[in-house]
Amino acid sequence: MTRPTSGFGKDLVGLEPLTAQQIRVILDTAEPFKEISERRIKKVPVLRGKTIVNLFFEASTRTRVSFEFAEKRLSADTVNIGASGSSVQKGETLVDTARNLEAMRIDMVVIRHWASGAAAFLAERIPSHVINAGDGAHEHPTQGLLDILTLRDHFGDIEGLKVCIVGDVLHSRVARSNIFGLLKLGAEVAVCGPRTLIPRGIEELGVEVFTRVEDAIEWSDALNILRLQLERMKGGFVPTLREYNRVYGVTLPRLEAAPRELLILHPGPMNRGVEIDSDVADGPHSVILQQVTNGVAVRMAVLYLLAGGAPDLAESAKSEEDV
Amino acid sequence: MRRAVDRMSREIVERLGGTDQLVLMGIQRRGVHLAEMIAAAIGEAEDVSVPRGTLDITLYRDDLMAVGPKPVVGESKLPPEGVDERAVVIVDDVLYTGRTARAALNELMDWGRPARILLCVLVDRGSRELPIQPDIVGRELSVLGHQRIDVHVPELDGELAVVLEEREAT
Numbered sequence: 001m002t003r004p005t006s007g008f009g010k011d012l013v014g015l016e017p018l019t020a021q022q023i024r025v026i027l028d029t030a031e032p033f034k035e036i037s038e039r040r041i042k043k044v045p046v047l048r049g050k051t052i053v054n055l056f057f058e059a060s061t062r063t064r065v066s067f068e069f070a071e072k073r074l075s076a077d078t079v080n081i082g083a084s085g086s087s088v089q090k091g092e093t094l095v096d097t098a099r100n101l102e103a104m105r106i107d108m109v110v111i112r113h114w115a116s117g118a119a120a121f122l123a124e125r126i127p128s129h130v131i132n133a134g135d136g137a138h139e140h141p142t143q144g145l146l147d148i149l150t151l152r153d154h155f156g157d158i159e160g161l162k163v164c165i166v167g168d169v170l171h172s173r174v175a176r177s178n179i180f181g182l183l184k185l186g187a188e189v190a191v192c193g194p195r196t197l198i199p200r201g202i203e204e205l206g207v208e209v210f211t212r213v214e215d216a217i218e219w220s221d222a223l224n225i226l227r228l229q230l231e232r233m234k235g236g237f238v239p240t241l242r243e244y245n246r247v248y249g250v251t252l253p254r255l256e257a258a259p260r261e262l263l264i265l266h267p268g269p270m271n272r273g274v275e276i277d278s279d280v281a282d283g284p285h286s287v288i289l290q291q292v293t294n295g296v297a298v299r300m301a302v303l304y305l306l307a308g309g310a311p312d313l314a315e316s317a318k319s320e321e322d323v
Numbered sequence: 324m325r326r327a328v329d330r331m332s333r334e335i336v337e338r339l340g341g342t343d344q345l346v347l348m349g350i351q352r353r354g355v356h357l358a359e360m361i362a363a364a365i366g367e368a369e370d371v372s373v374p375r376g377t378l379d380i381t382l383y384r385d386d387l388m389a390v391g392p393k394p395v396v397g398e399s400k401l402p403p404e405g406v407d408e409r410a411v412v413i414v415d416d417v418l419y420t421g422r423t424a425r426a427a428l429n430e431l432m433d434w435g436r437p438a439r440i441l442l443c444v445l446v447d448r449g450s451r452e453l454p455i456q457p458d459i460v461g462r463e464l465s466v467l468g469h470q471r472i473d474v475h476v477p478e479l480d481g482e483l484a485v486v487l488e489e490r491e492a493t
Contacts, residue, residue, distance in 0.1 A: 025395070
């Protein structure tokens with residue numbers, strides 16, 4: 001069984017396989033969707049009758065709620081399944097879970113999983129559209145897209161922009177999606193963190209590496225500050241949180257020493273006083289809540305683009321638009 | 324065509340007995356430009372500023388699954404006055420199947436409760452598939468199914484004109 005797609009393929013597994021043009025189309029499509037969330041009645045009927053399962057094997061507030069709002073504002077019917085309290089706890093495999101859901105006739109699966117590659121694995125095995133909402137340390141494409149949309153809102157253009165991803169790059173799927181997306185759109189990308197948290201060989205992706213946060217701040221137009229993923233650290237990555245903050249924390253005095261004002265992004269949830277200080281997170285250059293608002297619009301755009309009809313007909317539809 | 328727009332503008336004011344509650348909503352894209360022209364004509368004749376908004380009906384289409392999504396959806400924008408209790412005039416270039424007008428009505432209803440809604444089109448080419456009729460028409464044309472009607476507007480096409488084209492066999 002094959003389903004028609006909109007030229008984006010059946011699934012969104014990551015930003016790595018997308019072209020710059022495809023990324024731009026998603027961002028441009030997100031623009032008008034922003035406005036829907038500002039309406040009194042925050043709903044359009046475009047995905048009416050579509051059934052979407054949000055399959056979250058890992059804890060998530062922001063991403064899960066953001067996807068759910070996006071789905072509901074497009075009038076899709078949604079079901080949320082978490083690992084605890086579901087048959088996953090009884091040892092059912094991922095594919096069996098998904099196939100059982102498909103037997104109930106669903107159209108899309110949004111999946112968050114602790115294993116890198118889980119989204120692609122599922123996408124190859126079920127005919128429903130699969131959207132990756134974060135898989136292990138692989139990718140979190142909608143987060144990458146919303147970060148890039150927020151940067152574009154502020155700077156107008158991504159090309160030539162200097163963006164540094166600061167912190168726990170090693171465990172971060174957000175970092176990888178940002179790196180792929182930003183490089184494709186012509187930004188300069190750097191990463192900054194202790195060597196223990198920077199993946200070996202990351203320079204080969206075409207990013208610069210800073211080991212001093214002061215150097216990163218001097219170089220950048222914008223910082224995307226990552227959460228120290230304490231739950232993934234089996235120890236030995238950083239001596240203490242206090243020391244991490246002292247050496248790598250983004251603090252107001254460090255930002256004030258910069259040659260220009262930096263835009264501050266953070267994908268959340270924040271460890272205040274660890275990777276970011278409160279006066280930075282709540283400061284005038286922080287767009288952290290703007291990121292959250294944009295997240296809903298970006299996810300609406302992705303859902304809309306994936307749910308559509310056949311690509312060869314999309315062109316002819318354009319010429320019919322005045323009819 | 325210019326005269327048709329002027330006549331439609333007068334007709335709108337006549338039908339509503341003034342411009343007090345009037346709001347013009349243009350359908351993306353050429354309806355938006357026509358609404359601008361009508362607003363300018365009414366504004367000049369009545370010495371008022373007519374509130375305007377835009378409707379993009381893409382997300383209200385009934386054929387998304389058949390034609391695929393339009394990569395970039397246009398802007399839908401309410402006038403600051405809103406549409407509640409207003410006399411809303413939907414402006415589009417060509418009325419054909421009526422499906423666009425149906426979608427525009429649904430979108431408007433999601434935004435509020437207009438006191439009344441009129442449909443104003445520059446060209447009515449017939450062949451309706453839904454029980455929808457225009458209130459104000461610039462010109463009626465009988466067009467065969469394989470022909471298409473394009474309205475050109477100065478902002479996008481450099482002229483105001485109605486163009487009849489033979490549609491290529493598909």
